Amino acid sequence: MKETVTFILNDEEVRVEVEHHWTLLQVLRDELGLGGTKEGCGVGECGACTVIIEGEAVNACIFPVLEADGKNITTIEGLVDREGKLAPLQEAFVNHGAVQCGFCTPGMIISAKALIDKNPHPTEEDIKTAISGNLCRCTGYVQIIEAIRSVCERNKQ
Amino acid sequence: MKDFNVVGKRFPKKDAIDKVTGKAQYISNMKLPGMLYAKILYSRYPHARIVNIDTSKAEKHYGVKAVLTGDRIPPLKFGFYKDNTPLKTGKVRSYRDEVAAVAAIDPEIAREALDLIRVDYEELPALFDPEQAMQEGAVLIHEEQKTNVLRLPWALNIGDLDEARQKSDHVVKNRFKLTWVTHCCMGTSGAIADFDFQDNLTMYSITQIPSLAQRDFNDALASMGLKGQARVIQTTIGGAFGSKLDTYAYEYIVMLLAHKTRKPVKILFTREEEFFATSPRQAAIVDIEQGCTRKGRLTFRNVSMILDNGAYTSWGATTPTVMMMPISSLYRVPNVRYKATCVYTNNTYSQAMRGYGNPQATFAIESQIDILAKEAGIDPMEFRLLNSNMPGDMTGQGFHLGTCGLKDCIERVGEELNWKSRKKIEGRGIGMASLIHVGGGARVYKSDGCGTIIKLDDFGKAYVYTGATDMGQGSETVIAQVVAEELGINVEDVTVINNDTNVCPWDVGAHASRTTFIAGNSALGAAKKIKGQILELAGKALEANPDDLVAKRGSVCVQGSPEKQVAIVKLLRGVHYKTGGTMLMAEYFYDPSNELLNKEFKGNTSMAYAFGTHGVEVEVDKETGKVEILRYVSAHDVGKAINPMLLEGQIYGGAMMGIGYALSEQLVLREGKVKNPTFRDYIMLTASDLIPMKSFIVETEDKHGPFGAKGIGEPGCVPSAPAIANAIYDAVGVRVTELPITPEKILAALKEKESER
Helix, strand or coil: CEEEEEEEECCEEEEEEEECCCEHHHHHHHHCCCCCCCCCCCCCCCCCCEEEECCEEEEHHHCEHHHHCCCEEECHHHCCCCCCCCCHHHHHHHHCCCCCCCCCHHHHHHHHHHHHHHCCCCCHHHHHHHCCCCCCCCCCCHHHHHHHHHHHHHHHC | CCCCCCCCCCCCCCCHHHHHHCCCCEHHHCCCCCCEEEEEEECCCCCEEEEEEECHHHHHCCCEEEEEEHHHCCCCCECCCCCECCCCCCEECCCCCEEEEEEECCHHHHHHHHHCCEEEEEECCCCCCHHHHCCCCCCCCCHHHCCCECCCCEEEEECCHHHHHHHCCEEEEEEEEECCECCCCCCCCEEEEEECCCCCEEEEECCCCHHHHHHHHHHHHHHCCCCCCEEEEECECCCCCCCCCCCCHHHHHHHHHHHHHCCCEEEECCHHHHHHCCCCECEEEEEEEEEECCCCCEEEEEEEEEEEEECCCCHHHHHHHHHHHHHHHCCCCCEEEEEEEEEECCCCCCCCCCCCCHHHHHHHHHHHHHHHHHHHCCCHHHHHHHHCCCCCCECCCCCECCCCCHHHHHHHHHHHCCCCCCCCCCCEEEEEEEEEEECCCCCCCCCCCEEEEEEECCCCCEEEEECCCCCCCCHHHHHHHHHHHHHCCCHHHEEEECCECCCCCCECCCCCCCHHHHHHHHHHHHHHHHHHHHHHHHHHHHCCCHHHEEEECCEEEECCEEEEEEEHHHHHHHHHCCCCCCCCEEEEEECCCCCCCCCCCCCCCCCCEEEEEEEEEEEECCCCCCEEEEEEEEEEECCCCCCHHHHHHHHHHHHHHHHHHHHCCCCCEECCEECCCCCCCCCCCCHHHCCCEEEEEECCCCCCCHHHCCCCCCHHHCCHHHHHHHHHHHHHCCCCCECCCCHHHHHHHHHHHHHHC
């Protein structure tokens, strides 16, 4: 039995037929063709699937899609503006060497965005806490934190 | 120091924009029309006879297109020792043994079908301890081999060990134990196999050895009686760290299923599969003995190792070759004996992981250097400086060290930790450890080469086709910098094509920290050839001797008179758009003059050697056993940093992996079964554990390296564990000889120390 779910995805209304047991991640990747959000573990332990729902960073892999109905959702694909310009966090990740294999990157950027949207001037501890649910095997997190901090510093100016 | 345009600059990784926007295509993103999905049924026992497999129900399940078992596939062996098969027949030897496989129209149906397959087993006694498996009369894991000990006799003898031991003033002997840890690539393993009707195979793959994988797949096609050729196309790779230095059963399984169904077949591991069905770093038991003179000069090193091979043999079984390197050549040590025994068990089979044996060996050596220094009453840093390798040294194993910045690295770390003038604070301690690694390729295969083709288009853009794999480390950017530097063009004007065996030249693979050095030299060779063509054209255009010309910022000018110049684009179009025109292309294959180790395991295996030292300050809570890292410092001799930003990323990432190896990571196997196949139970460090890290780059500019560069991919993770173990000893006086150094082990050691009083 399929059901229609409607939500705002990256500023556009989306209507999609879903099975009850599907997760938001499945729908984003398999039904809507948004492959930027990754599945790293499928059980909410690695953060590769992080999206923003109503301002909060959420693991899409364990988020039932039925609960997405009526919500405002942002994925990595929604960060680039209409002219194709990268968001400040995306640019900072590129320029600080915060990307290696890149698999964790979308989730990492989304977690950082959720933090900065709520708190434009986070402390280093805030940043570490915000991305502590996002595992990265390549970078040792150093350049990721530098990248996020550089965006926050720009916010101060 | 030379004045470079782009070498030495912090260029962003070329594919970073694709990755931050979600555009990059990983294997998990790939979908072909009509594609089927595969799932694998694994063994229920660690060692058992397969009595019967009934797949009839699974075959009738809606949406199932093929079910395969071992007796329905051609005899097809793979692995370093050719002791593995895609689907097992007769018996299973570990829990991860593949027993059956299904292809279906979606992954859920394929998984349901697995539940419908009935396998009857007859359990056999199993072996999980390599020391027991070595015993005479032990149950055989591969009967046809008549022993559980692999016939890979690793043995190295340098000098006269027994005499050296006798003459030593201090001798120490210890046993260290290393357990399994795993790569934890964030992208799980997967592949898509697709055949055309001439039996040519296209394999969408995440391998880090495209050319060798192609060869393996071609061999498999031949075993299947097919005349087709394999083409390997690499998708974006979600991490590798050595895990993809082999071909695996799942790849052959999708190949077999794709051929049977004549449809593209994809497999994508779940995280649980990634933990239990991929190959971790070997577990090892290391007995080590070292001696020194009264003044602290190392006299000998004697190491004997037992390695748990698991049930099958991958390339990872050759890690003793790399372990020999630090054993023979970390510090000046005149007499060396090394013996390694690889033993089959019913555990998971192991594979290469960043460092290729070096982290295991260095943990034992460098932990014991501190023990020996204490025995001799010498400060551990002084001890290391006293025995440091020096530029131009030739080691007992036959390595020509050439450049060697080890002494600088030790001193730099010592200064940063305030080693000499520090004040002892209760519960706090400092420690250091060093490393040697190959930094100029490693001849472990018949060729250590890499090919490059460059073409220049009419717009002055360079297209570089390289055999080198990028798995996140940034080789495509480094190669672009090398080419851009030589041709005097912008990095943005260089496109690197590196993922298709039908297009790219051969390369032995992304291993041994060799890519910057080997692929860099290969790209440089091709760039020099094409630059020769450019300068010749420019010479004619400017009526000047090509030897007097320099290429810079897209133009060629006469040295000393910059007004006499011509744009490279103009030259390119000039030779192209005319009768009998030409376009500029060049190819170069670089195979270094390093040596395969001889029968005695001696020879100059690499063109250059990388060195480094890590230092750490810890605070140990005596009540809880918890270790806090207060400071972490590293110094690496990298020859020349072609891209310091990407290079630092290798060091930070490597160190973090090394710190995890030291303190938290462990793949727990109980009677052959992985007990913690989740990120909740396999403890990787997170951003909230982030340690204040500082890294120093020591540039020794090796004459063999591209612009002086040596390798850095693996070194960052090698000395972390012993540095931390040494710091813990300095802090609370207990020596933990088994990784990971958990709070429980520290508490137990503290208790034991207390009871000895």
